[in-house]
């Protein structure tokens with residue numbers, strides 16, 4: 001559906017443009033054939049497996065790849081596999097651990113940033129097609145929308161031992177990229193499974209516990225900008241980033257809240273902490289961190305669980321008036 005709308009919008013802007021929408025998911029079975037039909041490829045995808053898939057298809061088909069990405073207030077663009085320059089695998093031989101990747105559904109992106117990067121990407125495609133050559137082969141342009149600054153960094157040259165474009169490539173056909181990256185080839189439905197079922201609680205179970213008045217602490221680990229949009233009033237807010245760097249002030253705040261919550265509870269009993277975020281991915285990472293911190297005074301004898309599906313599940317299943325963003 002979205003593809004057809006995009007094609008219709010483009011035709012409205014310029015009726016001389018020929019648009020061929022493909023209402024299908026790009027897969028290892030279809031990618032090479034599709035890429036071979038065009039002279040230049042622009043990667044606008046939102047996940048790591050698709051980036052490897054498109055890269056390998058472009059290398060195998062001998063096509064330049066104009067790659068752009070955006071997250072929150074930052075965007076970047078580069079041209080891979082152009083005139084002896086590096087490919088995506090030369091720069092990233094191994095995919096990052098799945099749990100360290102922040103996607104747009106979790107992290108959000110400012111629409112204007114994708115607009116700026118999209119225009120730059122179109123410009124690079126046009127220059128390559130017109131034989132003028134791209135500006136960002138072997139270099140990466142980074143756009144910082146908050147500071148309003150562009151900066152360009154040099155990329156390494158082609159890796160002679162690159163699995164895709166090297167002298168003895170091991171990628172000779174397209175493979176299972178979801179298995180290679182350990183994550184699914186979509187931005188929308190990605191849900192991490194870092195915790196066991198006992199370490200997780202559903203929004204409806206949490207609601208029941210909340211209504212029962214049972215002592216506990218709810219910890220919201222979203223970035224401040226999201227907490228400003230909406231929050232559960234009784235939650236303590238400490239962004240995941242602060243926990244990741246073991247921020248002293250944040251840990252003191254947490255210790256204090258736990259001490260306070262423990263008052264009047266049975267001594268020695270494990271105190272329950274529930275961690276919540278937007279979608280239930282960051283909350284799992286936070287639980288892992290809190291579990292590793294229980295050796296710290298005040299943070300010992302806790303049971304830490306995350307709320308499955310986060311605040312968006314809360315909005316969908318418990319409180320229809322809670323904003324969905």
Ligand SMILES: [Zn+2]
Nearest residue numbers: 087090162165
């Ligand atoms: Zn390469």
